[in-house]
Amino acid sequence: MDVLTFFSCARCTAPYFPRPICCATCGGARFVTADAAAGVVEEVTCVRHAAGTGSTEPNWLATVRLAEGPRVIARLPGELPRDTAVRLLLQRDGAIVAVRAQEKTS
Amino acid sequence: MTPRSHEPSIVGTAETPYGRHPAAGATTGGVLGSAARAAVRNAGLGWSEVDGLAVSSFSLAPDHAIDLAWRLGLSTRWLLQDNNGGASGLNMLGEAVRAVAAGDASVVVVVAGDVQRPSEIAARQAAFNRMTRDHLAPLQYGGPNSLFAMLTQRQMSAHGLTAEHYGRIAVSQRWWAGHNPGAVYREPLRLADYLRSPLIADPLRRYDCVPSVSGANAVVVASADRIKGGRVPVRVRSIVRSFNYDNQSGDGLQTGLAQYASKLWDDAGVAAADVDLAAIYDDYPAMVLAQSLDLGLIPDGDLARFATRTIAKRALPMNTSGGLLSAGQAGAAGGMHGLVEIVRQLQHGAGERQVANARLAVVSGYGMVLYRYGAAAVAAVLERVRRTD
Numbered sequence: 130m131d132v133l134t135f136f137s138c139a140r141c142t143a144p145y146f147p148r149p150i151c152c153a154t155c156g157g158a159r160f161v162t163a164d165a166a167a168g169v170v171e172e173v174t175c176v177r178h179a180a181g182t183g184s185t186e187p188n189w190l191a192t193v194r195l196a197e198g199p200r201v202i203a204r205l206p207g208e209l210p211r212d213t214a215v216r217l218l219l220q221r222d223g224a225i226v227a228v229r230a231q232e233k234t235s
Numbered sequence: 236m237t238p239r240s241h242e243p244s245i246v247g248t249a250e251t252p253y254g255r256h257p258a259a260g261a262t263t264g265g266v267l268g269s270a271a272r273a274a275v276r277n278a279g280l281g282w283s284e285v286d287g288l289a290v291s292s293f294s295l296a297p298d299h300a301i302d303l304a305w306r307l308g309l310s311t312r313w314l315l316q317d318n319n320g321g322a323s324g325l326n327m328l329g330e331a332v333r334a335v336a337a338g339d340a341s342v343v344v345v346v347a348g349d350v351q352r353p354s355e356i357a358a359r360q361a362a363f364n365r366m367t368r369d370h371l372a373p374l375q376y377g378g379p380n381s382l383f384a385m386l387t388q389r390q391m392s393a394h395g396l397t398a399e400h401y402g403r404i405a406v407s408q409r410w411w412a413g414h415n416p417g418a419v420y421r422e423p424l425r426l427a428d429y430l431r432s433p434l435i436a437d438p439l440r441r442y443d444c445v446p447s448v449s450g451a452n453a454v455v456v457a458s459a460d461r462i463k464g465g466r467v468p469v470r471v472r473s474i475v476r477s478f479n480y481d482n483q484s485g486d487g488l489q490t491g492l493a494q495y496a497s498k499l500w501d502d503a504g505v506a507a508a509d510v511d512l513a514a515i516y517d518d519y520p521a522m523v524l525a526q527s528l529d530l531g532l533i534p535d536g537d538l539a540r541f542a543t544r545t546i547a548k549r550a551l552p553m554n555t556s557g558g559l560l561s562a563g564q565a566g567a568a569g570g571m572h573g574l575v576e577i578v579r580q581l582q583h584g585a586g587e588r589q590v591a592n593a594r595l596a597v598v599s600g601y602g603m604v605l606y607r608y609g610a611a612a613v614a615a616v617l618e619r620v621r622r623t624d
Binding site for chain 1: 375435
């Protein structure tokens with residue numbers, strides 16, 4: 130798994146995830162990438178019934194605020210309290226995964 | 236200035252029967268056609284008089300608006316396809332009204348709907364847009380329920396709300412649905428039932444989530460010189476629209492309607508307090524409160540009181556069809572369901588659930604979740620026209 134990256138406007142430094150085409154702040158179209166490894170858990174929900182798929186496996190998801198500002202939706206390993214510091218990883222399939230900041234990952 | 240003969244108004248409505256499971260052989264084109272024909276009949280107009288068509292549907296592909304026109308046998312001079320989800324119905328209404336006022340068309344059918352099976356809904360949700368396909372679907376996020384669960388938590392925290400407040404909205408709308416033969420869920424719902432219902436995505440419970448149905452809704456917008464005798468026209472006094480108002484950088488508790496609410500009321504020449512009823516897009520109860528606040532329907536900002544007093548005690552009749560929560564959400568028709576209900580109420584044709592002397596109403600549409608919440612919002616003020624002839 131890779132560390133999640135975010136995108137910063139090369140002109141005005143406004144941070145984004147995902148990469149935009151144009152910066153909403155200054156209209157710039159060049160962006161530089163940077164690791165978005167650190168975040169803080171905001172809201173947490175458990176999807177108990179996924180419509181149309183029949184899945185009833187509990188699936189913990191969270192809104193995570195990156196240190197740089199943008200918010201992402203990430204999967205949690207299980208229930209984590211609000212304000213937990215997490216690290217953000219990007220799976221090859223595109224899923225963003227959050228783990229407790231102090232935990233090591235392979 | 237619009238010539239008097241071009242003055243646009245809504246003169247016909249239709250809603251096909253909604254069904255939780257589509258009838259064998261039901262097709263999207265078929266239900267769109269049924270709704271369109273029924274609306275034109277309801278307006279007392281002939282099919283050959285239709286010279287404008289607007290359509291929104293998630294499941295029309297690979298066909299487009301023009302393929303639908305062909306299949307419906309309609310040759311038009313104005314055509315529009317809209318893909319703004321829950322905001323598409325009112326967005327199309329706004330375009331249709333302007334087309335008629337400008338003389339570009341004189342009888343426009345606006346139609347939206349879908350035939351959808353659970354597996355098709357799940358597939359559509361997984362590929363709703365690039366962001367969803369790339370970063371939400373791999374989470375098995377279960378569709379927008381999980382996103383609005385977290386939005387609801389933010390609203391609870393910001394406004395001191397509990398499950399009971401959202402329950403009051405679901406219960407109240409079910410009461411209205413009990414008086415609407417077209418609603419898919421009509422049996423009475425008690426607050427205790429709501430609170431005991433299973434969690435879908437914490438804190439959302441079963442009755443916070445709209446039941447998906449198949450069906451279609453339509454309205455006819457026509458110029459004054461085409462209105463048939465005995466029909467009660469409904470005029471669009473004002474309409475405002477907002478798209479991607481905050482680049483998904485906020486908390487979703489405010490919609491783009493907040494930007495333009497004062498323009499909506501100024502253009503209409505009335506105040507929020509003047510409306511006799513409202514149809515506020517109810518994909519989730521939290522969004523009923525958010526949009527009502529944005530529109531100025533909650534002047535003291537007390538969302539809890541608005542839920543328990545204004546909505547639950549029907550001080551302001553809200554979502555009188557039962558809304559999407561009880562009547563059902565037929566895909567893109569969800570963006571027209573409230574409009575059809577409001578027009579019927581203003582025409583005094585809402586049967587058992589008729590709001591006495593309904594004259595002025597506000598209706599909203601909301602949708603297109605880009606990542607964390609909806610980015611399209613539309614609202615209109617509609618008025619029963621007093622006929623002078």
